[in-house]
Amino acid sequence: MxxxxxxxxxxxxxxxxxxxxxxxxxxxxxxxxxxxxxxxxxxxxxxxxxxxxxxxxxxxxxxxxxxxxxxxxxxxxxxxxxxxxxxxxxxxxxxxxxxxxxxxxxxxxxxxxxxxxxIEGQKAEDYFRNADSRVQDQVFQRLGEMLAAMHADKRQTFGKPDHSDASTAACQQIQMEDAKEQLSYASRHMESISTNHDKLLDTMHELESKLTPRTEYGFIHGELGPDHVLVNDRLEPCLIDIEGAMFFDIEHEHSFMTFRFGEFYRYLKNDSLDEDRMRFYRFLHHISLTSGGLKLLHRGFPDQTFAIGLAEYHSKCALQFL
CATH class of the missing domain: 3.30.200.20 (Phosphorylase Kinase; domain 1)
Incomplete structure (x- = not known):
């Protein structure tokens, strides 16, 4: 090298x-x-x-x-x-x-x-600041149509597209176990999380208890923010960083997009979502991103300001659930 x-x-x-x-x-x-x-x-x-x-x-x-x-x-x-x-x-x-x-x-x-x-082009987040509302409409409407088609691709088991074995666990349990680890990490390095660790854990269990069983899952990107969408010179969206794509609860994707796309989420909204799952996954995202920001901070990520800002913002969002 x-x-x-x-x-x-x-x-x-x-x-x-x-x-x-x-x-x-x-x-x-x-x-x-x-x-x-x-x-x-x-x-x-x-x-x-x-x-x-x-x-x-x-x-x-x-x-x-x-x-x-x-x-x-x-x-x-x-x-x-x-x-x-x-x-x-x-x-x-x-x-x-x-x-x-x-x-x-x-x-x-x-x-x-x-x-x-x-692909010659810009990330979708650059179109947040585009002065031409017609261009914005075209970009985000096309992205909304793409995601609607992707999420409508259904399967009765969750997981990677090359694995279709039935699982005895509910898909949210996998996310919940991971979130517990992230909460533990964050509580060791952030006082506000440490002080409220037990309350946050109780909230996680309370939100999970409201979920009803599900046996149908859509295909999701897994971490779909506007930085994971490239837009070419014909204003066509293109998904990148696709390694985490899988069949899963589409609420996992939508709850993430609500705060990553902000006001532009209106183009991507799906009216058939389970609101209990939306709240559950959004809470888990905030816990995970708090921990993620701290890990970037501790592991030498070049943009330290971004890392600490990520952790602080999402820790406050998580605490608001209390």
Whole structure:
């Protein structure tokens, strides 16, 4: 690995040539913002073609400890999951960057990596500030239609699209057990959470007790904020960071989108949602994001102001449930 990319220059050029042909010569490699779990590079070729290199190097993830402990059925990390969900979404007509090649050999490198379509455009969050309301309408209405179609894709069991085994547990129990761990972490590092730990735990159980059994689940992205939607020059939305996509309660997705999209959630709203599940999952999101912000803060995330702001904001939201 050199200073600019996980793959050294020779290996990267060979990879590009093997996938696209001898006419593709790497001219520039630049690191893009890839979030907290994977590393993303833009590859520009001398013939004008550009693509993206995804690298799933667990050593570079800010949540490697959690990823290593998770059951495979609960994972939201790795090239395998990207490949599975990319194929599934593409088959269903849900726009996501095309996967050109996925290398899982782990011979020369210890991590999986892939070449993916580069989409010229902006993230959906940039359209929050667009001065043209007609453009905003077009972008978020299209996104709403895309999500409605995705969430309407139903199955009687929850989980990854390549796993259809019936589970004896209710899907919310998985989220609840994780939230308990996040609450424990946050209570060790934030006084307001520590002081109210037992009340917050009681609230979690109270909200969960109101949920009625369910045997039908929709396909969700899993962490759908406006930073996980790219909009191309034709104002078409495209889902990115899809490793966590799965069949689950769609309220899990909608409760997250209510505060991530703010006033623009009106374009995405679904009138058939279970309000008890919405409240339950929203509370769990606030607990998880409080812990997540603290973990980013403690693990050297570059934007420390963002990390502490995330933890403080969501801790206040969680405490409001009391």
């Amino acid at each position: 050199d200073g600019t990319c996980h793959l050294n220059q020779t290996d990267l050029q060979s990879y590009i040539r093997d996938v696209f042909g001898t006419g593709y010569v790497v001219a520039n490699v630049s690191r893009m913002h890839g979030g907290a779990q994977k590393v993303v590079y833009k590859i520009d070729c001398s013939n004008g073609f550009s693509c993206v290199l995804y690298v799933w190097d667990l050593a570079m993830s800010y949540f490697q400890e959690e990823t290593a402990r998770k059951n495979p059925s609960e994972q939201s990390y790795g090239g395998d999951l990207f490949e599975i969900n990319n194929r599934y979404l593409t088959q269903k007509g849900i726009r996501t960057p095309s996967l050109y090649d996925l290398n899982k050999e782990r011979i020369r490198y210890t991590f999986d990596y892939a070449l993916v379509e580069y």
